[in-house]
Amino acid sequence: xxxxxxxxxxxxxxxxxxxxxxxxxxxxxxxxxxxxxxxxxxxxxxxxxxxxxxxxxxxxxxxxxxxxxxxxxxxxxxxxxxxxxxxxxxxxxxxxxxxxxxxxxxxxxxxxxxxxxxxxxxxxxxxxxxxxxxxxxxxxxxxxxxxxxxxxxxxxxxxxxxxxxxxxxxxxxxxxxxxxxxxxxxxxxxxxxxxxxxxxxxxxxxxxxxxxxxxxxxxxxxxxxxxxxxxxxxxxxxxxxxxxxxxxxxxxxxxxxxxxxxxxxxxxxxxxxxxxxxxxxxxxxxxxxxxxxxxxxxxxxxxxxxxxxxxxxxxxxxxxxxxxxxxxx
Numbered sequence: 509x510x511x512x513x514x515x516x517x518x519x520x521x522x523x524x525x526x527x528x529x530x531x532x533x534x535x536x537x538x539x540x541x542x543x544x545x546x547x548x549x550x551x552x553x554x555x556x557x558x559x560x561x562x563x564x565x566x567x568x569x570x571x572x573x574x575x576x577x578x579x580x581x582x583x584x585x586x587x588x589x590x591x592x593x594x595x596x597x598x599x600x601x602x603x604x605x606x607x608x609x610x611x612x613x614x615x616x617x618x619x620x621x622x623x624x625x626x627x628x629x630x631x632x633x634x635x636x637x638x639x640x641x642x643x644x645x646x647x648x649x650x651x652x653x654x655x656x657x658x659x660x661x662x663x664x665x666x667x668x669x670x671x672x673x674x675x676x677x678x679x680x681x682x683x684x685x686x687x688x689x690x691x692x693x694x695x696x697x698x699x700x701x702x703x704x705x706x707x708x709x710x711x712x713x714x715x716x717x718x719x720x721x722x723x724x725x726x727x728x729x730x731x732x733x734x735x736x737x738x739x740x741x742x743x744x745x746x747x748x749x750x751x752x753x754x755x756x757x758x759x760x761x762x763x764x765x766x767x768x769x770x771x772x773x774x775x776x777x778x779x780x781x782x783x784x785x786x787x788x789x790x791x792x793x794x795x796x797x798x799x800x801x802x803x804x805x806x807x808x809x810x811x812x813x814x815x816x817x818x819x820x821x822x823x824x825x826x827x828x829x830x831x832x833x834x835x836x837x
Contacts, residue, residue, distance in 0.1 A: 518600035518686030527686035530599035537597065543794065544594045547801055551587030554804035555580045561817035564826060565836045568813065571647050572636075575629045576807075578656045582622045583800035589615055590797050601688035605679030608688040609671065616667040617660075620704045622800075623769070624659035626762055627708045628652070630715040637719050666703065670696045705773040712762055760806055768799030813837055 519526040532540075558580035562568045592611055595601065601608055632652075636643050674680070674690045681691050692700075771792050807814040813836045820826050820834065 518602070522685055525685045527600060527684040530597070540597050541594060544590055544597070547794070547798055548587050548590035548594070551590065551797070551801040552584055554801065555584035555587060557818055557821055558804050558807065558814070559584060560821060560826070561814065564832055565817070565834060566832050567836050571649055571652050572632055574649060574652050574656070575625060575632060579622060579625045579629070579803065582618045582625065583803055585618050586797055586800040589618075593797070596688060600686045602686070605682070609674040609678045609690065611688070612674065612690050613667050613671050617664045620663035620667065621660045622765070623704055623708045624663060625656070626765055627711055628655055628659065630712045630762065633719050634715045637722050670700065701773060709766065716762060760810070764802050764806065765799055768795050768802070772796050
């Protein structure tokens with residue numbers, strides 16, 4: 509009996525203090541391992557393609573793509589963090605307590621940075637569609653770089669301060685050896701709910717409602733006057749179509765993001781101090797991480813340059829001299 513009980517412990521040699529492994533059928537465990545491994549590999553690979561494409565090809569050095577680059581970096585790191593979720597599948601954390609505390613800070617930081625980037629994307633599309641004459645002066649590469657840096661810095665500072673007690677005393681809330689949990693108190697949970705979810709989502713929804721109202725009206729106007737458009741105006745119409753396509757594509761990204769993120773924030777709406785153990789709500793976390801894999805798939809469906817980039821990268825033509833000047837659009 510002692511031997512049997514020992515096999516169910518995270519650390520059998522620590523019989524009195526070790527956590528017990530989560531008991532699952534073999535098929536269920538293998539399915540979870542394969543799912544998380546596939547998500548991690550696909551998410552990391554596809555977002556690396558986005559990062560390499562936008563960084564390498566000069567034609568893709570635009571303000572909007574700079575935001576996509578920030579989002580891809582965040583999603584790529586999230587893909588790597590999924591590997592730590594694989595470790596937690598059996599309910600055992602085999603690494604140190606300090607790494608556990610750091611994992612939560614990094615996870616929340618990149619999540620908040622992603623949400624902040626979504627807000628910046630919404631602002632970018634709002635100005636491009638609703639005030640196109642002032643877009644080049646209002647949205648500049650320098651301003652976006654500063655905004656992205658502030659977004660990442662504020663996210664890191666907020667979550668470092670939020671989890672400072674966990675960083676000072678790693679593992680203080682563990683009840684046995686092999687746990688990876690932290691305490692989310694009412695005040696910090698409420699602050700995170702408003703700063704990382706309610707306020708950003710409200711801004712995103714309001715801006716995109718305005719954007720799509722303008723897109724619909726412009727599309728109707730173009731259909732009504734398509735037969736009387738001059739060559740000069742045709743160029744303008746083509747430009748507007750390009751902006752509208754970008755707005756629709758990024759709108760799909762935002763909608764997918766909200767669908768994947770909302771369940772998590774609904775689950776942790778603070779009503780009291782809550783202890784969160786990542787192994788307890790696997791479905792919500794899987795959905796939460798899967799959105800990072802969906803973004804580049806959306807690009808593949810809507811953006812021809814992404815499909816061309818994949819071909820150039822995997823055929824190693826990107827290594828050729830002067831390949832950065834390749835016509836990718």
